[in-house]
Amino acid sequence: MRIDRRFPGLSLGRKDGIGMSKDYIGYEALTDAAARGVVREALRRAETQGLIGSRNFYLTFKTHFPGVDIPDFLKEQYPDEMTIVLQHQFWGLKVEEDHFEVTRTFRKLPAELVIPFAAMTGFVDPGVQFGLQF
Amino acid sequence: MRIDRRFPGLSLGRKDGIGMSKDYIGYEALTDAAARGVVREALRRAETQGLIGSRNFYLTFKTHFPGVDIPDFLKEQYPDEMTIVLQHQFWGLKVEEDHFEVTRTFRKLPAELVIPFAAMTGFVDPGVQFGLQF
Numbered sequence: 001m002r003i004d005r006r007f008p009g010l011s012l013g014r015k016d017g018i019g020m021s022k023d024y025i026g027y028e029a030l031t032d033a034a035a036r037g038v039v040r041e042a043l044r045r046a047e048t049q050g051l052i053g054s055r056n057f058y059l060t061f062k063t064h065f066p067g068v069d070i071p072d073f074l075k076e077q078y079p080d081e082m083t084i085v086l087q088h089q090f091w092g093l094k095v096e097e098d099h100f101e102v103t104r105t106f107r108k109l110p111a112e113l114v115i116p117f118a119a120m121t122g123f124v125d126p127g128v129q130f131g132l133q134f
Numbered sequence: 135m136r137i138d139r140r141f142p143g144l145s146l147g148r149k150d151g152i153g154m155s156k157d158y159i160g161y162e163a164l165t166d167a168a169a170r171g172v173v174r175e176a177l178r179r180a181e182t183q184g185l186i187g188s189r190n191f192y193l194t195f196k197t198h199f200p201g202v203d204i205p206d207f208l209k210e211q212y213p214d215e216m217t218i219v220l221q222h223q224f225w226g227l228k229v230e231e232d233h234f235e236v237t238r239t240f241r242k243l244p245a246e247l248v249i250p251f252a253a254m255t256g257f258v259d260p261g262v263q264f265g266l267q268f
Contacts (some may be wrong), residue, residue, distance in 0.1 A: 023262045024186060025176050034168035042159050052158060128157045132165075 032134040036117040039132065042125065043095045046086070056087035058124040065119030067099060071111045081121060084113070166268040170251040173266065176259065177229045180220070190221035192258040199253030201233060205245045215255060218247070 039059075046057065060083040061068065063075050074082060086093075090104040092112070099116040124131040173193075180191065194217040195202065197209050208216060220227070224238040226246070233250040258265040 023264070024183075024189075025179050025259065025262070025264075027172070027176070027259070027262060027264045030172045030175050034172050037171070038161070038164045038168050041164050042161070045159050049158075055158075125159065125161070128159070128161060130157075130159075130161045 035123075035132045035134045036120060039120060039123045040095060040097075040100070040117055042123070043093065043100050047093045047095050051087065054087075055125070055127045056085055058122070058126070059084050059086065059115070059120065060122035061115050061119040062121060065116065067114070067116040068119050069112075069114035071106065074106065074111075083122070169257075169266045169268045170254060173254060173257045174229060174231075174234075174251055176257070177227065177234050181227045181229050185221060188221075189259070189261045190219055192256070192260070193218050193220065193249070193254065194256035195249050195253040196255060199250065201248070201250040202253050203246075203248035205240065208240065208245075217256070 042057070051057070060081055063070065063078045063080065063082050084104065086102065086104070090102050092101065092103040094101045098118070099114060101112065101114050103110050103112045105111070120134070122131070122133045176191070185191070194215055197204065197212045197214065197216050218238065220236065220238070224236050226235065226237040228235045232252070233248060235246065235248050237244050237246045239245070254268070256265070256267045
């Protein structure tokens with residue numbers, strides 16, 4: 001899939017779009033939900049297969065979004081967004097319909113993270129040069 | 135959503151990608167399925183609400199894809215892809231999980247079209263400058 005260059009999905013987010021009618025279909029919400037579905041499916045495959053070889057995921061999310069459960073020191077250090085990398089040092093990845101859970105180490109101590117997909121704003125799998133922002 | 139510029143989803147389709155590992159997650163199939171889901175949802179809203187005002191949809195599909203049911207003269211005229219516009223002259227829009235049906239006029243005669251979402255390669259709603267290609 002690509003979002004057509006002449007009709008960039010991005011422009012839906014602009015408040016100053018000249019000549020744009022009201023987006024009564026709600027494309028931005030639809031494509032964001034679709035992107036989150038892609039991330040959920042990628043994580044499900046990692047849950048089943050693990051992250052093979054040197055593969056890793058970069059997951060960006062809003063630290064204060066409702067339902068996000070992470071250690072307080074991370075919320076303080078990253079008051080808006082943070083990006084976690086899943087590569088070797090994680091375990092307990094559990095993917096549900098509306099959120100995922102994973103344990104990884106920060107400052108050499110294990111921390112369990114609960115992240116709703118609705119809190120996510122970005123996903124990158126650099127091994128195949130694939131990324132989504134929403 | 136946008137597909138990150140540094141990591142264009144498009145590049146997944148290249149067979150000559152240098153330094154790309156195997157896409158074992160199957161992102162291209164995932165994002166294509168997600169895009170088709172967006173199109174399905176947009177058509178569902180049109181099914182319920184109609185196409186308000188001057189709104190229209192441009193739908194591009196493979197004319198010879200399995201399950202496509204359109205008049206023979208259209209298959210002959212468009213041996214690969216064709217784009218139909220839904221605006222005023224259509225009726226009987228019925229959206230199912232894997233395909234949609236619609237009747238519109240060609241050469242002033244009504245023709246019923248059955249188009250599986252898997253046959254689709256493009257969608258544009260010019261009124262809000264929104265487009266997807268997959």
